[in-house]
Each structure stands twice: as structure tokens, then as C-alpha cells.
Amino acid sequence: MNEMTPTPEERAKSLKGLGSSRKRVEDARFTQGKGNYVDDIQLDGQLFGAFVRSPYAHARVVSVDKTAALALPGVIAVLTAEDLAPLGLHWMPTLAGDKQMVLADGKVLFQGQEVAFVVAENRYIAADAVELVEVDYDELEVLTDPFQAEAEGAPILREDIADATEGAHGPRRHPNHIFTWEQGDKAATEAVLGEADVVAEEMVYYHRTHPCPLETCGCVASMDKVNGKLTLYGTFQAPHAVRTVASLISGIAEHNIRVVSPDIGGGFGNKVGVYPGYICAIVASIVTGQPVKWVESRQENLLSTAFARDYWMKGKIAATREGKITGLWCHTTADHGAFDACADPTKFPAGFMNICTGSYDIPVAYLAVDGIYTNKAPGGVAYRCSFRVTEAAYFIERMIEVLAIKLGMDAAELRRINFIRADQFPYNSALGWEYDSGDYHTAWDKALAAVDYAGLRAEQAARLEEFKDGKTRKLMGIGLTFFTEIVGAGPVKNCDILGLGMFDSCEIRIHPTGSAIARLGTISQGQGHATTFAQILASEIGISADDITVEEGDTDTAPYGLGTYGSRSTPVAGAATAMAGRKIRAKAQMIAAYLLEVHDDDVEFDVDRFVVKGAPERFKTMKEIAFAAYNQAIPGIEPGLEAVSYYDPPNMTYPFGAYICVVDVDVDTGVTDIRQFYALDDCGTRINPMIIEGQVHGGLTEALAIAMGQEIAYDEIGNHKTSTMMDFFIPTSWETPHYVTDHTTTPSPHHPIGAKGVGESPNVGGVPCFSNAIHDAFRPFGLTQTHMPHDHWRVWQTANRLGLHG
Amino acid sequence: MSKMHVKMTVNGKAVEALAEPRTLLVHFLREELKLKGAHIGCESSHCGACTVELDGKSVKSCTMFVAQANGADVTTVEGMANPDGSLGVIQEMFREHHGLQCGYCTPGMIMRAHRLLQENPTPTEEEVRFGMAGNLCRCTGYQNIVKAILAAADNLAAQKEAAE
Amino acid sequence: MYPGAFDYHRPSSVAEAAGLLADLGEEARVLAGGHSLIPMMKLRMAAPEHLIDLQDIEELKTIEVAGGAVTIGAMVTQDSVIRDDALAAAAPIMREASLQIADPQVRYVGTIGGNVANGDPGNDMPGLMQCLDAEFEIAGKAGTRWEKARSFYHGAYDTAKADDEILTRIRFAAVGDAMGYAYEKQKRKIGDYATAAAGVLVGGGKASIAMTNLSDTPIWSEAASNALATGDVEEAVAAALAAIDPMEDMRGPVEFKRHVAGVILRRAIERALSRAV
Numbered sequence A: 001m002n003e004m005t006p007t008p009e010e011r012a013k014s015l016k017g018l019g020s021s022r023k024r025v026e027d028a029r030f031t032q033g034k035g036n037y038v039d040d041i042q043l044d045g046q047l048f049g050a051f052v053r054s055p056y057a058h059a060r061v062v063s064v065d066k067t068a069a070l071a072l073p074g075v076i077a078v079l080t081a082e083d084l085a086p087l088g089l090h091w092m093p094t095l096a097g098d099k100q101m102v103l104a105d106g107k108v109l110f111q112g113q114e115v116a117f118v119v120a121e122n123r124y125i126a127a128d129a130v131e132l133v134e135v136d137y138d139e140l141e142v143l144t145d146p147f148q149a150e151a152e153g154a155p156i157l158r159e160d161i162a163d164a165t166e167g168a169h170g171p172r173r174h175p176n177h178i179f180t181w182e183q184g185d186k187a188a189t190e191a192v193l194g195e196a197d198v199v200a201e202e203m204v205y206y207h208r209t210h211p212c213p214l215e216t217c218g219c220v221a222s223m224d225k226v227n228g229k230l231t232l233y234g235t236f237q238a239p240h241a242v243r244t245v246a247s248l249i250s251g252i253a254e255h256n257i258r259v260v261s262p263d264i265g266g267g268f269g270n271k272v273g274v275y276p277g278y279i280c281a282i283v284a285s286i287v288t289g290q291p292v293k294w295v296e297s298r299q300e301n302l303l304s305t306a307f308a309r310d311y312w313m314k315g316k317i318a319a320t321r322e323g324k325i326t327g328l329w330c331h332t333t334a335d336h337g338a339f340d341a342c343a344d345p346t347k348f349p350a351g352f353m354n355i356c357t358g359s360y361d362i363p364v365a366y367l368a369v370d371g372i373y374t375n376k377a378p379g380g381v382a383y384r385c386s387f388r389v390t391e392a393a394y395f396i397e398r399m400i401e402v403l404a405i406k407l408g409m410d411a412a413e414l415r416r417i418n419f420i421r422a423d424q425f426p427y428n429s430a431l432g433w434e435y436d437s438g439d440y441h442t443a444w445d446k447a448l449a450a451v452d453y454a455g456l457r458a459e460q461a462a463r464l465e466e467f468k469d470g471k472t473r474k475l476m477g478i479g480l481t482f483f484t485e486i487v488g489a490g491p492v493k494n495c496d497i498l499g500l501g502m503f504d505s506c507e508i509r510i511h512p513t514g515s516a517i518a519r520l521g522t523i524s525q526g527q528g529h530a531t532t533f534a535q536i537l538a539s540e541i542g543i544s545a546d547d548i549t550v551e552e553g554d555t556d557t558a559p560y561g562l563g564t565y566g567s568r569s570t571p572v573a574g575a576a577t578a579m580a581g582r583k584i585r586a587k588a589q590m591i592a593a594y595l596l597e598v599h600d601d602d603v604e605f606d607v608d609r610f611v612v613k614g615a616p617e618r619f620k621t622m623k624e625i626a627f628a629a630y631n632q633a634i635p636g637i638e639p640g641l642e643a644v645s646y647y648d649p650p651n652m653t654y655p656f657g658a659y660i661c662v663v664d665v666d667v668d669t670g671v672t673d674i675r676q677f678y679a680l681d682d683c684g685t686r687i688n689p690m691i692i693e694g695q696v697h698g699g700l701t702e703a704l705a706i707a708m709g710q711e712i713a714y715d716e717i718g719n720h721k722t723s724t725m726m727d728f729f730i731p732t733s734w735e736t737p738h739y740v741t742d743h744t745t746t747p748s749p750h751h752p753i754g755a756k757g758v759g760e761s762p763n764v765g766g767v768p769c770f771s772n773a774i775h776d777a778f779r780p781f782g783l784t785q786t787h788m789p790h791d792h793w794r795v796w797q798t799a800n801r802l803g804l805h806g
Numbered sequence B: 001m002s003k004m005h006v007k008m009t010v011n012g013k014a015v016e017a018l019a020e021p022r023t024l025l026v027h028f029l030r031e032e033l034k035l036k037g038a039h040i041g042c043e044s045s046h047c048g049a050c051t052v053e054l055d056g057k058s059v060k061s062c063t064m065f066v067a068q069a070n071g072a073d074v075t076t077v078e079g080m081a082n083p084d085g086s087l088g089v090i091q092e093m094f095r096e097h098h099g100l101q102c103g104y105c106t107p108g109m110i111m112r113a114h115r116l117l118q119e120n121p122t123p124t125e126e127e128v129r130f131g132m133a134g135n136l137c138r139c140t141g142y143q144n145i146v147k148a149i150l151a152a153a154d155n156l157a158a159q160k161e162a163a164e
Numbered sequence C: 001m002y003p004g005a006f007d008y009h010r011p012s013s014v015a016e017a018a019g020l021l022a023d024l025g026e027e028a029r030v031l032a033g034g035h036s037l038i039p040m041m042k043l044r045m046a047a048p049e050h051l052i053d054l055q056d057i058e059e060l061k062t063i064e065v066a067g068g069a070v071t072i073g074a075m076v077t078q079d080s081v082i083r084d085d086a087l088a089a090a091a092p093i094m095r096e097a098s099l100q101i102a103d104p105q106v107r108y109v110g111t112i113g114g115n116v117a118n119g120d121p122g123n124d125m126p127g128l129m130q131c132l133d134a135e136f137e138i139a140g141k142a143g144t145r146w147e148k149a150r151s152f153y154h155g156a157y158d159t160a161k162a163d164d165e166i167l168t169r170i171r172f173a174a175v176g177d178a179m180g181y182a183y184e185k186q187k188r189k190i191g192d193y194a195t196a197a198a199g200v201l202v203g204g205g206k207a208s209i210a211m212t213n214l215s216d217t218p219i220w221s222e223a224a225s226n227a228l229a230t231g232d233v234e235e236a237v238a239a240a241l242a243a244i245d246p247m248e249d250m251r252g253p254v255e256f257k258r259h260v261a262g263v264i265l266r267r268a269i270e271r272a273l274s275r276a277v
Helices: A008-015 A027-031 A067-071 A081-087 A123-132 A186-195 A239-250 A276-288 A298-304 A389-407 A411-418 A440-450 A453-468 A529-541 A569-596 A622-631 A689-708 A761-781 A792-801 B025-032 B089-096 B106-119 B125-131 B143-163 C014-027 C037-042 C078-083 C085-090 C092-098 C104-109 C112-117 C125-131 C222-229 C233-243 C254-275
Strands: A047-053 A059-065 A075-079 A091-093 A099-101 A114-120 A134-139 A177-184 A198-209 A218-224 A229-234 A257-260 A292-295 A307-319 A325-337 A365-373 A379-381 A474-484 A504-510 A516-520 A548-552 A603-606 A609-612 A615-621 A642-647 A656-666 A672-682 A740-743 B004-010 B013-019 B051-054 B057-060 B073-075 C007-009 C028-031 C050-053 C063-066 C069-073 C135-140 C143-148 C153-155 C166-173 C180-186 C196-203 C206-212
Touching: A008 A529, A027 B089, A027 B106, A047 A123, A047 A276, A047 A298, A059 A114, A067 A075, A067 A123, A075 A123, A075 A276, A081 A276, A091 A239, A114 A123, A114 A276, A177 A186, A186 A307, A186 A325, A186 A365, A198 A389, A218 A276, A229 A239, A229 A276, A239 A257, A239 A276, A276 A292, A307 A389, A325 A379, A325 A389, A389 A411, A389 A474, A389 A761, A411 A440, A411 A474, A440 A474, A440 A656, A440 A672, A440 A740, A453 A474, A474 A761, A504 A529, A504 A569, A504 A622, A516 A529, A516 A569, A529 A548, A529 A569, A569 A603, A569 A609, A569 A615, A569 A622, A569 A642, A615 A622, A656 A761, A672 A689, A672 A761, A689 A740, A689 A761, A689 B143, A761 A792, A792 C254, B013 B025, B025 B051, B051 B106, B057 B106, B057 C104, B089 B106, B089 B143, B106 B125, B106 B143, B106 C104, B125 B143, C014 C028, C014 C050, C014 C135, C014 C166, C063 C085, C069 C085, C078 C092, C078 C104, C078 C112, C085 C092, C092 C125, C092 C180, C092 C196, C112 C125, C112 C166, C125 C196, C125 C206, C180 C254, C196 C222, C196 C254, C206 C222, C206 C233, C206 C254, C222 C233, C233 C254
Parallel strands: A047 A292, A229 A257, A307 A379, A325 A365, A516 A548, A672 A740, B004 B073, C007 C050, C028 C050
Antiparallel strands: A047 A114, A059 A134, A075 A114, A091 A099, A177 A365, A198 A307, A218 A229, A218 A292, A307 A325, A474 A656, A504 A516, A504 A642, A603 A609, A609 A615, A656 A672, B004 B013, B051 B057, B051 B073, C063 C069, C069 C166, C135 C143, C135 C166, C180 C196, C196 C206
């Protein structure tokens, strides 16, 4: 070889494959304002739909008078439940096995519920017409407290199923009760609790919040009556599932429906569900024969689509005097709102809440979750987390802190002595999961050293003395979290949504000149799939990522998949991509062997080529092989170079991480300042470090928002109090701290490239980290537990209750 | 209520149209002029996704009637690329430093960053964070946006120095 | 979130604007920066049939500092308030307070006239104007008159200005470095209204204390101001707290707001005293 011949390392680098901080291919269009989001779609003759919504949380709908609205020039139609009933579309199935009103059928069950759908020539006329629809309501008693749902005389919310003693997830004991879900060994756990040296008990509330992506939900439905084909553009995190659901609900054959997710302006779980707006837009397009757009306002988004959390988690944790945990018990009261519209796999009505044993080797555990109806919006989506994992992580990370207080121990040390050890993996948890891989002690030690944990504790102690001496009014809190996630749903044997197995897919076509297109069943909402999936493929098939187009989101062209949420894209579709790439490589090997006139087994893959074993100067590059696949008649081998893989993961993946933050708390005003944040993530094999770091920054900032102020709040009669971006807390660049990121790498043993997924880790681990820091600041004054969000007045209230205001 | 004749300069070109006075500037740009870079996020002037430049100020086009912008000189993100079509410095630095994810807030961020750097060509990190506080992002946590703007400031300064 | 329809007017003088407002009657509203009115219209909590945009009235866009007096046109933006060095020298508290209002984009458009005329308890300028003992020029079809800021606010969105009048100018005596100053504001984030805010001027045997978003009007307390003038900080804080009447909202309950109001006011006083000669 001469000096000009690139080394294998140089060739590998030029592929921009795994491990490359490749710049994103999406950015050229986004930075120029040339993205194509749903509200950018403007079809000929397009109409605009808007909802008349209920001002009441619980009321009978006495009458709906559309006369004045219909008389307004430019108004095409006003739909009510009466109009949808003949089509059987006034109700729709939810992802959780319940059903939900599309338009109010006799009553409304939450403030902001959809009552009528106005269709007009443009959005301004539609808004004018909404004002003109006259609705008469009879107010009913409102239920907002899930603990009062089964009280004597509690109003019955769901009259449609009041008598049903069996729900989608087993027996119901009350008309306002949805399900009880039990996991683990109740008797054994209670026995351990009864005999333990120490039991810490606490109610941990994870408040109601909302994913609130910057782009709201919306769609454009276009029924082409000439060819009988419905095209539905929309903000769908799962376009293929939407097509199937749309077909089942509407009766239109699935091949006559094309669902397209264009660019999506953030999802975070908000865009997984099916909303009344989609159904109404479809019906309106069928009725009018014109395309109909529906895009929610920000206020509508916060009022009606996809809340998250709202779990009241009563916990008991048992341990020896030395701090070894012996058992964990949890009873959760889950406020689901008016309809059970959680987006969880069918067999998991409380999602993966049973990951609540966390990162700890806990021999026995029990979990029960009661789902309850209230007069609040439906939802219960996984807001930047995998199906209730953030609730579980918050629960266990608070219980560890509460136990540390009870034991008088340092919470970092308590974690260390209870971690699952590296030699215990694969580890079977007491609540039924098989953790794939981990090295928690190494990660924890690295994190504690990075922040000089001992130094921080010394500084905190000094600050406390100054506080007690009246020299400062600011306390210092140190927030610790070690979280384990469960992502990548999931194995078809136990994971499905509406009967659709949670596999995912990739289809690859190599073009004759050696470039390629890959299509996947997922859909990016900012994660950078077009960049990173090309990197996976580049490393697998030796074609530069720059020569690979990645396409998602069009059900007419992409292979079927279950979409993007729950950090499943890398674990499932990423695996499908690698497996499809390996099929390409296998065929390429045969072609290479033919071209090199050797046996298949005598060539081996070398970065971007196949070489003859022992004779590296004899090789065929992937580009040469691709061309040969299209222009040579090779005996026994079909022309072309394509592959498709549908990947059913054998297990979930279990990313983990160690987060530490430092907060200053002004006890007089409740103002808090996160002055340091260190995040160590282990997401297995790292595909694009730049994108991983960006995901961590973003997830931490969403966690900051949730922990420190963001909530969906109602008053006692069900009025929504946080429907603008002034009251629904989203921090600006000014309130957001600077983050330090770090990592360890423990590949997943069952994933083809060892990757685990990372997008949701920072939210799952960030929330308890921020919250623990606030709690920690007040620990010397006797605080064991207070509820999020830790906004100014609640922090002040904590200080006040602890007597810190003199 | 009648439509009015609206004239303005957008990205250096004179435009004229009939519009209802109540039409919000962001809808006029997006639906009448088909300039879809300005996005609608909060509708209450908190998020800044609709930020455009108007007569040398960065403004939230969701909280301005087209009638108010009659006669104005408007620049949108579509006017921010170099004359040869390549990415402008701020756009390039957002790409280089991963200052965007879903891209929805990005046009507003770029327009605001443009004005910020016009007024303060050598900002500190703190000044960038304060000056960008009218723009919300749900994806990035701002850190790389701040980094991109600081890098753009350095690049623009180097360009200016080279030109002198 | 779409406003109702209206007819649009853009007069070029105060007289023309006042005439239009009188002629068009109660369905007409004046539009300055629009950052209070337009959100209200988008929520359909306001639906004027005529909007009279003041943006072409050049005489309302000037800041004059002369003869110990400051005169600011109603159409001067918050951003211009921040940038004007003569104003900053004459009343440094104006720049300090304006930097704590909303965000950069809103400050480019939001005007001082709109901020003081609207009567929104959340706005910062009304309290500041009371602190500075400013006067407002009110123009109607019949002519103009001056109103004291300290008696201008009657309740939320209820002021001494009639619906057919326009607030055109603000004037107050230059403070210069004769008094120490501070504007202290606690808020949840940039873009939020105050949980509690206090404007303080003190020095030369005089003092003035005003508070924002702690009642349905701004609160200027004569008793508190007098107490501070004599150096009695405790009495000043007590008197100011006696004058406020906060309401519970998402920022917190009344008890919290009262406490924070006291803390914020103390901090403002402390900072103002540290700047007093």
C-alpha cells in the first residue's frame, strides 16, 4: 500500500458511522424555515375546523343550537354528536381499552371537552362561528379528588359504563373505578415489612403535568372522492397505528388510507394518542369533499390533549439497621381523568410502574395501582418517558431518600450498598423484569468523584452553620439520583397496543451507484433519526452515512412500525436497521465472492469492502458490489440489493444514569437557583455523542420545568388554572442552568449494536434529582417529604412550616 | 368590516395584498405570502417561535395585526441565507453546534439571535441568555443554542476583521 | 385564539386620533404596542369594532429631559426607555425597572403609554409612575388635562381616563443622583408578571415607595414613604404591607405574597439606601 491509501481507521471515519458526532442532515431545512410541519400544509380548497368546548367540568348538555353559526357567511358545517352517531363515530376507542366521546354525547366530563365542530372557509371565520354556537348546560356536581371518587354520594361520571363490573383490565368495584393492577408478592412483602428493623413510609405525589411540545397537535384530512382514498397528514408519533385505527373506526379499507407524519415540532408523548380533532376532520372532509385542517391552539392543547403523571404513590420501604433494603411496597392511586386514554401497552394499564424497585437489589416487592375517573382531561401519556417509568423512578428515588433520613445515613452510601452488582446481570427484579446489563457502582463512583461529593457535603455543612448563625438566608441542597429506565417496548409476546405487536421495522434499498435509502416504521420529532439511523447503517454496510437517505412517516412507503415514543426508536427500529443492514451485507458477501472468484467463506467484511482473507489487496468495495448487483447476471443470486427487517426485541433495554445537582434555596422568597448539574448517562453503545448530549440537555430542562413549577392545576370545581405559557411553567434560557454531561458505556447484550436509547433518561432521572436537592436543603430541619412542583410559594411554604421564618 | 390594502417590504421585496386588518402578521406571512418559517407556538407572545424582524426590531408576529405592519420592512428566516443560497453564519452555527432538534423554535431563535448580535456583537454568555429569553425551546435546553450564538458572534467578528 | 373583525385607523396626530375616538364611540379602542389588547382580543375578552393605531403620531415617540423635568411620549417603547441615556441619568430606576419587564421582543413593541394607561395590576410602570410622582397627559376631543399617577388608578382596568380619551404623555421631575433607587421584582420566570415588586426612591430627606401586583391597583404608600424618609425602615415596611391587598393566583396564596412583598420591599430599600448619597 502506498501512503495515499487510507487506513481502515480513516476509511471507517469517512463513513460517519457509529460514534461519530455527525452534523445533522435535517438542519439545513430547519434553519432556513423550510421544514414542513402540519400547519404548513395548504391544500387547494382546504377548510378549517374548530371546536366549541365546554366551560364546565361536569354538566349535562341540554341543547346545542347551530343556527346562528350556520348563518355566518363562510361557515360550511357544524357537527355535533347527533351528526356523528349515525356513523358510530360520536365515541372512539382509546389506546387503553376504554372509549372516549368524540363530541359531547349528552354530557361533558371535563372543562374544555369537545362539544361541537365548526367547519369554515378559514380559521378566523371558524373562530367567529364558535362564538355563535349556543349550548345550554345543566351543571352537575364535580369530582376532582381521586380519593373522593368512591365516597358515598360521589357523583357518577361515566354513566355509559356505570353498571359494568368488568373493565378492560379486570374487575371494577365502583362506577368511578377503572382498574386495579397488582404485581409482585403481597403476602411476602407484608411479612417482610412486619419483621423489618426499619420501615420508612411516605406518600409520594407526582403531580399532573403536560408534554406541551412547542407545536400543538393537528391534522389535515383529505378525502378524494374520485379514487376513494383518504390522506391524513398529522402530528402522529405512530402513523402506522393511526392508519390501522382510522381504518377500524371509519370502515375505510386500510389500503385506501394514507397517513403522513410530516416534520413534527416536538412530541414528548403528546402526539401518541388519537384525538377527537382527527376524527372530526376526517368526517368533515368526507362530508364536504374538501380537505379539512384542524390545529389546536395552545390553550386547547393544555386543556384537552394528553396530560401526564398524576400518580399518588403510597410507599413503604423496609431495611436492616445497616441499611440493606429488604422489601418495597407501593399502592398508587392514579387519576386518569374522564376517560382512560393512557397510552400504555395493553397488558400494562399502569405502564411499567413495576420498574419501581429501581437500581436496587430488593428481594421482595409488591405494587398495586388503582385507576380512577375524575372530571379532568383524559391522557396519562408517557411525557418523555417510557410508560410511567418517570413516576416509578421518582417514587423509588424519593423512598431511598426517606429511608436514608430514617436511618440517619448518607443517601449516596445507602444507594451504593443496595445497588444491583455488575455480576448480578442479567438481573431478575422482584416485580418481574430482566435487567439486561449494568455497572452501577462504577457509574456512581465516577459521578461522586466528578463533583467532589465529600467537598460538596463539607460546603453544605459550613453553609448550614452560617444559616444558623444568621449570616445567610440561603440553604444549600445536594440532589442525588441513580435511575434505571426500562425502554424499547417491546417484545411482541407481552407488548402490544390495540393488539398491534410492538416490533419495528426497516427497509433498505441500495442504489446501483452505491448510495441508499432506508425507510423505518418510526417518526422523528426532533431526535435526528435521518442522521443517526444512517450512521447505524453506515457502520453495518460500509456506505457513508452521507450517501444514505432515511425516510419515515408515510404509511404508503414506509414499512409498518409502532412509532416513536418510550425511547423505543433506537432499541427497536435501530435494531431493525442493523439487522436489515446485515441482510444486505450477507448478500453483498456472496456477490463479492463471485466477483473475486473465491468461495463465500473466503471473503470477509472490512469497513467498506469485502476482502479476500489473507489477501487484503484483493477486494471489492460496497460501491462496486452495489453496481454488480444491478448489472451482472450472478448465478443463483437475484438481481438487486434490498432488505427488510421486522425486529421483535427479545427484551427491553435498561439505560441508567447518575445525576447530581446543587441548589441554593432562598428560604424567605422560595426562589431557587440550580448552580451545578452533573449528568452521567449510560445508554449502551453511543451512536452520535453530539445528539446524545443534546438529548440530555433537553430532557434535563423538561425535568427542571416539571420539578420546579410546571403543573396542570384545577380548582375545586374543575376549572383549569394553567392553560397559558405564563402559568404553565416552561423555563427560558435565563432560568435554565448549564449542564455538565458524562457517560459510561455498558452495551446491551441483546441489542444488535448494544444501544439502549437515551432520549428520556434525563427526564426520568432529572425530576428526582432536582426534587431531592430541594428536599435535601431542608433535611437538617426535619423535612422528609413535600410535593412537587417546587415553585417559589411551595418552597416558601416548606420553610414556613419548618419554622424558618422566625 | 372590509379588507384593506397592505403594502410592505418582505425580505427585500415589495409585496402588496388585500387582507382583513385583524389578520395576524404571522398568518399573513405564512398563508398569504407562503413564508412558513415563522411558527405559531403559544399564541400569547411568550414563546417567540413567530419572531421576525420588523423595522430593525425583533417582534412576535403572533401579537401584531397585519394592519400594524402596513408599510414596514420585514425580514423573516427565509431572508437569512447568504445571497448564494448557502446558510448564513447564524444558521450555520446552529447546525454546527446542534442548536436545534425538532426545528420548530429555530426560525424564531435565529431571527432573535440576528438582532441580538446586530446590537451587541460581542455578548457574554449571560447576555445571550438574557437576550434570548423571549424564545422558548422544548428540545435543546438552550445550552447549544447559546453556544451557537456565541460562536456566530466570533465568526461574524472574524468576517468583519477580514473585510477591514 | 383569533381576534374578532374590526376596522383599522391610523391617524397622524393626537387631535385626529382624539376626534376619531370620540366620533366612533364606545366600540373604538386605541392601539399602542398591543401587547395587552391583542391577547385580550385573541381570547375574545375584548372585541372592539374600531382600532385606532397611534404608531404614526411622531410627537408621541419622544423622550425629553429638560429643565429638571422628564417628558415621555406615550408611544415610546420599553426598549427605547432602556436605551435612552439621558433618561437613565435623569431617572435611573426607569432603566432598571424596564429591564425586568417581559422579554426583548415585547419590549421593542410594548409602550410606556400602553403600560400605564391600561390599568392592568400586573404592569410594572403604574407603580413606578406613582413612585416617581408622575403626571399623565390625557387628551380628548375637547383638549388635554393632566392627572396625577397617584390618583389615576381606581381598580383593575379602571382608571381616571375616560373611554374616549387618550393618554398621550408622561412627565415627572428628574431625580438624577439626588436619591438612591431600586426596582426589585420577584417573578417565576422571564415574561411573567410580578409575584411582588417594589420601587423605592430615597435620599435627601425624602422617600417614595410603590408596589406592583399586590392589589387591584398599584400601591403607593404615603405613610411608608414618610417613614422611610425619616429612616424608619421597619415602619416603612409595615405601612406598605398594611396598604397591600394581594389575591391568590398561580404565583401563590395571599399569606405567601404578603411575606414576599415584605422581603422584596426590604431588599429594594436596602439597595436604594446603598445608592443614596
